[in-house]
Amino acid sequence: MTEDVAIMIKEKTKLSAAGVNLWFGNKHVLKNVGVSFSEKKVTALIGPSGCGKSTLLRCFNRMHDLAPDVRIEGKLALEKQDLYDRAISVTQVRKRIGMVFQKANPFPKSIYENINYGLKINDVPAGERQGIIENALKESFLWDEVKDDLKKPATRLSGGQQQRLCIARTVALRPEVILMDEPCSALDPISTSKVEELIEKLREQYTIVIVTHNMQQAQRVADSTIFMYLGEVVEAGNTSDIFNNPQKELTANYVRGHFG
Numbered sequence: 001m002t003e004d005v006a007i008m009i010k011e012k013t014k015l016s017a018a019g020v021n022l023w024f025g026n027k028h029v030l031k032n033v034g035v036s037f038s039e040k041k042v043t044a045l046i047g048p049s050g051c052g053k054s055t056l057l058r059c060f061n062r063m064h065d066l067a068p069d070v071r072i073e074g075k076l077a078l079e080k081q082d083l084y085d086r087a088i089s090v091t092q093v094r095k096r097i098g099m100v101f102q103k104a105n106p107f108p109k110s111i112y113e114n115i116n117y118g119l120k121i122n123d124v125p126a127g128e129r130q131g132i133i134e135n136a137l138k139e140s141f142l143w144d145e146v147k148d149d150l151k152k153p154a155t156r157l158s159g160g161q162q163q164r165l166c167i168a169r170t171v172a173l174r175p176e177v178i179l180m181d182e183p184c185s186a187l188d189p190i191s192t193s194k195v196e197e198l199i200e201k202l203r204e205q206y207t208i209v210i211v212t213h214n215m216q217q218a219q220r221v222a223d224s225t226i227f228m229y230l231g232e233v234v235e236a237g238n239t240s241d242i243f244n245n246p247q248k249e250l251t252a253n254y255v256r257g258h259f260g
């Protein structure tokens, strides 16, 4: 593709936050956060521990709804859909916006049931489930390792396989967005590279937001990067600019490892 054509194709915003403030009790954790995530791109959220990355990520699939002491202001949207509109249920939000956590959290059930469960509660007809489960395992690069053993308890898989199963469970529901909260932090380097390879493949179909402390990982997997500090967005841009040519001194100090 020539450069001119590339410039003409404008990226579409899939997910966004505007003027978002969040308090846990009196503690002001997100401060006027405005971010947007482009469709079918990978965006990394980086910043020192406690700056609010996970809190922001969790806002997008309504993970704070049941917490007693949380107040959220501002707008979070999936395209034009306000994610906090009364007309949309948490289940509907989570079907469209899936989430993968730091520690793989398979249900204490078989590999098959781990994926089947989400399909059941989302009313996917029984006759379609087997094919969807097989596809999800293939899409998550796990099929070859588990195809003869689908009845095995998921908890007997290795940590890396469990994480890929959790990704399979998420993609089985065909979400539009996948949120990943430090998905590799508990994994060894080989499992990490498998998950990164998988992200590389998933980006063709999904909008992905990944929280990571691993600066090399952000540079390997993310098209764009957002740097947060003390609950605020300091700088957002394409990943190579954030790492090689940051506009703010704070960003430069963080990506060069001077703090964090």
Ligand SMILES: Nc1ncnc2c1ncn2[C@@H]1O[C@H](COP(=O)(O)OP(=O)(O)OP(=O)(O)O)[C@@H](O)[C@H]1O
Binding pocket: 024, 027, 029, 047, 048, 049, 050, 051, 052, 053, 054, 055, 056, 067
């Ligand atoms: N449920 C909660 N109740 C009270 N405070 C909370 C709660 N969850 C998070 N916090 C606080 O909110 C701030 C942001 O936390 P958050 O987990 O979002 O940061 P983070 O950038 O993801 O950190 P890390 O990289 O260490 O995971 C922290 O000060 C944390 O202590």
